[in-house]
Amino acid sequence: IQMTQSPSSLSASVGDRVTITCRASQSISSYLNWYHQKAGKAPKLLIYTASGLQSGVPPRFSGSGSGTDFTLTISSLQPEDFGLYYCQQSYSTPWTFGQGTKVEIK
Amino acid sequence: QVQLQESGPGLVKPSETLSLTCAVSGGSVSSGVYYWSWIRQPPGKGLEWIGYIYFSGNTNYNPSLQSRVTISVDTSKNQVSLKLTSVTTADTAVYFCARVLSYHDSSAHRRDFDYWGQGTLVTVSS
Numbered sequence: 001i002q003m004t005q006s007p008s009s010l011s012a013s014v015g016d017r018v019t020i021t022c023r024a025s026q027s028i029s030s031y032l033n034w035y036h037q038k039a040g041k042a043p044k045l046l047i048y049t050a051s052g053l054q055s056g057v058p059p060r061f062s063g064s065g066s067g068t069d070f071t072l073t074i075s076s077l078q079p080e081d082f083g084l085y086y087c088q089q090s091y092s093t094p095w096t097f098g099q100g101t102k103v104e105i106k
Numbered sequence: 107q108v109q110l111q112e113s114g115p116g117l118v119k120p121s122e123t124l125s126l127t128c129a130v131s132g133g134s135v136s137s138g139v140y141y142w143s144w145i146r147q148p149p150g151k152g153l154e155w156i157g158y159i160y161f162s163g164n165t166n167y168n169p170s171l172q173s174r175v176t177i178s179v180d181t182s183k184n185q186v187s188l189k190l191t192s193v194t195t196a197d198t199a200v201y202f203c204a205r206v207l208s209y210h211d212s213s214a215h216r217r218d219f220d221y222w223g224q225g226t227l228v229t230v231s232s
Contacts, residue, residue: 042222
């Protein structure tokens with residue numbers, strides 16, 4: 001299953017609302033997860049099963065969608081939110097990731 | 107707090123076998139709710155799932171690597187291992203181990219990488 005994210009990169013100001021989309025090449029129900037990765041670090045789980053907020057993740061992060069179209073929203077961008085964001089489907093193996101969205105702070 | 111720590115050679119010669127170990131602390135690899143997975147990331151590129159293992163020994167591999175990869179679990183040492191044979195420069199990457207939280211019942215389901223090791227860079231070069 002191919003996962004396609006858009007945009008590939010974005011630049012936004014602190015306090016902005018940011019939206020990243022992820023599209024699956026076939027229906028994956030709600031088996032869609034979102035991760036955040038900073039340079040030189042391991043990815044960190046943000047959202048599981050399309051909309052579940054992982055423990056310890058700030059509530060400014062939210063996810064939505066089902067089937068083939070999904071969205072990650074950051075309601076008010078913070079300086080620590082820069083980095084790469086990946087979606088990942090766990091509906092069927094081989095589990096696959098999107099190509100990533102790079103978020104830069106203006 | 108669960109911690110995962112990858113270890114192994116940072117340099118492997120072409121055609122040889124890459125071998126890595128993931129030591130798990132703060133939790134047991136024998137817990138039935140979890141799978142244990144390997145994921146890799148070539149420098150400057152995206153993430154590729156390699157495969158997973160269940161404590162029973164059941165495995166599932168990415169077809170793109172299936173002919174060369176073996177994942178094993180040692181419950182006595184509480185660790186998971188990865189072997190990748192006949193490596194080429196294309197196998198140069200940071201290798202992560204990760205825990206997969208997986209459940210499915212009538213009211214909820216999830217299947218995701220909830221804990222990750224910090225990763226270890228393996229370079230394939232002569």
